[in-house]
Amino acid sequence: RRQVIEAVVQRDEAVTSKALSEALRWAPSRWQQLLAQALAGDRRHSQLLLQLVERGQASPRLLRDPTVVARLTAVHGAAIADRLERLTAGIPAASEERQQLIAERRLAFARSTASADEGRRMFQQHCAACHQLAGQGPLIGPQLDGIGNRGADRLIEDILDPNRNVDVAFSTTTLALASGKVLSGLFRREEGSQLVFVDSLGKEFTVAKDQIDEQSKARLSLMPENLADRMQEQEFYSLLVYLLEQRAEYDGKPPGERGEEG
DSSP, rough: HHHHHHHHHHHHHHHHHHHHHHHHHHHHHHHHHHHHHHTTTHHHHHHHHHHHHHSSOOOGGGOOOOHHHHHHHHHOOOOOOHHHHHHHHTTTOOOOHHHHHHHHHHHHHHHHHOOOHHHHHHHHHHHHHHHBBBTTTTOSSOOOTTGGGHHHHHHHHHHHOTSSOOGGGGEEEEEEEEEOOEEEEEEEEEEEEEEEEEOSSSEEEEEEEEEEEEEEEEEESSOOGGGGGOHHHHHHHHHHHHTTOOOOOOOOOTTTTTTTTO
């Protein structure tokens, strides 16, 4: 917070962009929303907000907030509508049911007596196939050293609504094949005439280039949206306790992105 305030006061564009980018990527949605609303009402800062969304450093969902849209329109005129439509294309709408679940879990977690040991087991069972922690595991999803620095509110959102804040480096690619089959995965590498992807279970699969009719990339996470359904509520809180223990000294990089590969 101090960095954001100092950057804005100093009116240093490069410093402001970096500070706001980090703030928008760390903060829970309600703080992201308030920050986006403040930025949208100023011509210079509203351009910065739009640029952060374009670069994948802020969630496109912020541009669906009615207050943000109204302020952007007031500042830039009706012509901004086309740009907003382009930046939010393909983004799933926020689910009221999911929002309610997040709110309920946030309140209940504060009263829970969860176990970090049980949380470690949940991590191994549900997360370790895609996320590296303390040098262990694959780098398919973001690397999670220091993830506890994000705090409980943001972690609950990241787990229960994985499409809310998706880094462009981890966006899903959808493939329409000549056979009529449609596949989705995270692009990993190219091997001659084959493209290698990884699925939501962390397993690699290959597709021949000449079998791809259409290929598109969307701001959707490979992480399953129903993770909360795969464990008991108390197990979910234990996973949170375990993740919150994974803290690190601040090094200028957003928590959960230290040492990751794009």
